[in-house]
Amino acid sequence: MENLDKAKEDIRDILNGKEYQLYANESKSILTIWWERAKEWLANQLEKMFPSLESASNSAAGPILITIIVVVVAMIAILAFLLVRRQVRKRKYKENKPFQSLKEMEWTFQTHFDEATRLESQGEYTLSTRHLFLSLLLYFHENEWLVAKIWKTNWEYYDELRKVNREWADRFFNLALLFDEITYGERTIEKHEYIKYKSLVLDWLSEAKEGPINATKYK
Secondary structure, three states: OHHHHHHHHHHHHHHHOHHHHHHHHHHOOHHHHHHHHHHHHHHHHHHHHOHHHHHOOHHHHHHHHHHHHHHHHHHHHHHHHHHHHHHHHHHHHHHOOOOOOHHHHHOOHHHHHHHHHHHHHOOOHHHHHHHHHHHHHHHHHHOOOOOOOOOOOHHHHHHHHHHHOHHHHHHHHHHHHHHHHHHOOOOOOOHHHHHHHHHHHHHHHHHHOOOOOOHHHHO
């Protein structure tokens, strides 16, 4: 019996020894170690924000930590996806030129707007959307907030507009993305999308009549 107790004690010492612990850690996968460190970090952060969690049992805190980690990882994944998609679209956006012919450049802002209205009445929402965007672009040109040229890309117009009003530049960016999709991506616009797009353009034209309000604020 004495020998058995001695053997148990020896085994316990071995398991608690540094050599065995080092071996045990090395046998774990990298993902397992990262997972444990992530849980430990989150636990520390939660304890700082919610001291009551510190006294919670491990069995109760474990599921909470796992849930939080899953939510955080999902949010990071979604954010990464949106950033990558934005960069891809932005790269295409830099290369595209809105005016495809000199005739489109020679038209006035009002001519493009009238053409958009005519196409809308025929249910040609995709083409109408294109003329709405060109109308807005030429309106800015006529008011000298940017300089329209047939060789310029939407990115260059965005950069010029950004110097006048950064908020306007961001709005232009979003409108130009859809314009590029229908012009170069051969996307077809549905009626409800067109109505929303037209509403944004009309609201902006109405606002732009007063000029780039508080422009210095955005410089």
